[in-house]
Amino acid sequence: MSVWESEKQSVLDAARKMVQQGFVVGTSGNVSVRLRDTDGRDLIAITPTGCHYDLLNTSDMVVADFDGVRLEGEISPSIEMMLHLGIYRARNRVNAVIHTHPAFGGVLSVMGIEIPSILDDQVTYLGGDIKIAPYALPGSKELVQNVVSALGPRNAVILANHGALAVGRDLREAYTNCEMLEKTARTYIYALALKKVNLLPPEALELEQAYFNYQFGEDH
Numbered sequence: 589m590s591v592w593e594s595e596k597q598s599v600l601d602a603a604r605k606m607v608q609q610g611f612v613v614g615t616s617g618n619v620s621v622r623l624r625d626t627d628g629r630d631l632i633a634i635t636p637t638g639c640h641y642d643l644l645n646t647s648d649m650v651v652a653d654f655d656g657v658r659l660e661g662e663i664s665p666s667i668e669m670m671l672h673l674g675i676y677r678a679r680n681r682v683n684a685v686i687h688t689h690p691a692f693g694g695v696l697s698v699m700g701i702e703i704p705s706i707l708d709d710q711v712t713y714l715g716g717d718i719k720i721a722p723y724a725l726p727g728s729k730e731l732v733q734n735v736v737s738a739l740g741p742r743n744a745v746i747l748a749n750h751g752a753l754a755v756g757r758d759l760r761e762a763y764t765n766c767e768m769l770e771k772t773a774r775t776y777i778y779a780l781a782l783k784k785v786n787l788l789p790p791e792a793l794e795l796e797q798a799y800f801n802y803q804f805g806e807d808h
């Protein structure tokens with residue numbers, strides 16, 4: 589049994605939950621956590637590619653180093669492993685990444701509409717506006733650059749014509765941020781459809797962003 593058994597179980601549980609919740613269909617999406625081995629080296633545990641999550645068990649989860657070299661698991665890792673690694677490299681305090689194909693986030697990804705800061709919980713959980721990473725092919729280096737850059741210091745981002753991605757200090761937080769992103773997208777789409785959107789008052793936005801930076805900022 590792997591020393592990472594409980595981490596692999598958490599990754600698999602989150603992947604199954606995102607299917608049940610309708611955040612992805614079939615074998616899409618991917619979930620990872622950052623691991624640290626006894627030498628203090630960063631590793632990743634990530635879902636494998638092209639498999640129905642209900643048919644997998646923990647031994648199918650892939651463990652790899654930050655160069656992408658597979659250390660555990662028989663199946664190839666998700667094709668977005670380099671995207672997950674790029675985010676872990678750019679964001680020291682992020683320890684979990686979840687990439688989904690949600691319905692409402694998907695609408696905005698197709699329309700190319702970013703979400704301004706409209707709700708208190710959006711700002712305190714996700715960090716403010718939801719940006720859109722310009723389109724690049726799945727699995728490409730360009731996609732890694734586009735997503736890391738559009739995510740910036742925040743906890744969620746939309747991928748143009750593709751889906752969404754959320755991060756957290758642990759897997760539970762990353763999952764909550766996926767839910768928060770989809771809820772925010774749904775609210776914004778309904779508000780746009782009803783043709784009236786009021787932004788958050790600037791004073792509230794400033795306070796909430798200060799709180800977010802205190803919680804999630806990389807500089808402390």
Ligand SMILES: [Zn+2]
Pocket residue numbers: 616617687688689726750751
């Ligand atoms: Zn995808």
